[in-house]
Amino acid sequence: MSERATPKNIILVGFMGTGKSTVSRLLAERLGWKRIDTDEEIVRQAEKAIPDIFAQDGETVFRDWESRVLNEVLGGSGHVVATGGGAVLREENRRRMLAGGWVVALAADRETLLKRVIDADPEGTGARPLLKGDAAERIDHLLRTRRHAYDFAHATVDTSGRSPLEVAELLVRWAL
Numbered sequence: 261m262s263e264r265a266t267p268k269n270i271i272l273v274g275f276m277g278t279g280k281s282t283v284s285r286l287l288a289e290r291l292g293w294k295r296i297d298t299d300e301e302i303v304r305q306a307e308k309a310i311p312d313i314f315a316q317d318g319e320t321v322f323r324d325w326e327s328r329v330l331n332e333v334l335g336g337s338g339h340v341v342a343t344g345g346g347a348v349l350r351e352e353n354r355r356r357m358l359a360g361g362w363v364v365a366l367a368a369d370r371e372t373l374l375k376r377v378i379d380a381d382p383e384g385t386g387a388r389p390l391l392k393g394d395a396a397e398r399i400d401h402l403l404r405t406r407r408h409a410y411d412f413a414h415a416t417v418d419t420s421g422r423s424p425l426e427v428a429e430l431l432v433r434w435a436l
């Protein structure tokens with residue numbers, strides 16, 4: 261961060277499996293802030309599960325929901341915001357996030373990501389529609405296409421080999 265003022269909001273971005281949801285929960289608890297997960301908010305407002313939005317309405321409709329929800333959430337303050345891995349893809353979203361608070365990218369190496377996404381969905385039920393099929397192959401493809409997608413963040417934390425609690429505590433120290 262360029263100055264030491266407490267940020268208005270803390271926004272976590274990063275690839276699927278970098279720990280945004282878990283870290284955001286712990287961070288919000290530690291700070292006494294409200295936690296908002298944009299994926300959960302989309303499901304609540306759309307009254308539809310994410311795989312159903314992708315399957316029935318298509319990815320663009322999902323991305324429109326994502327931009328709308330981000331806009332709403334970032335209008336407030338004192339929020340820890342966990343975003344979906346693709347929320348960074350639209351320039352308007354990146355601009356909104358940078359203006360709305362302190363943007364932290366969570367990162368992890370390929371093996372860690374793979375283990376986490378498989379552990380989260382061992383049966384491959386498609387809870388993450390973009391990983392349907394061969395998760396390893398899909399992850400490799402997305403990691404290639406999103407290589408620099410998270411570089412715009414104010415700060416980056418490598419979560420490989422770190423517990424969510426360690427990451428959250430590190431962020432509390434940085435933020436306050």
Ligand code: S3P
Binds near residue numbers: 274276280281344388
């Ligand atoms: C997506 C990541 C998911 C969810 C959707 C699309 C992506 O969120 O928003 O399945 O494009 O990377 P998580 O990063 O929380 O898995």
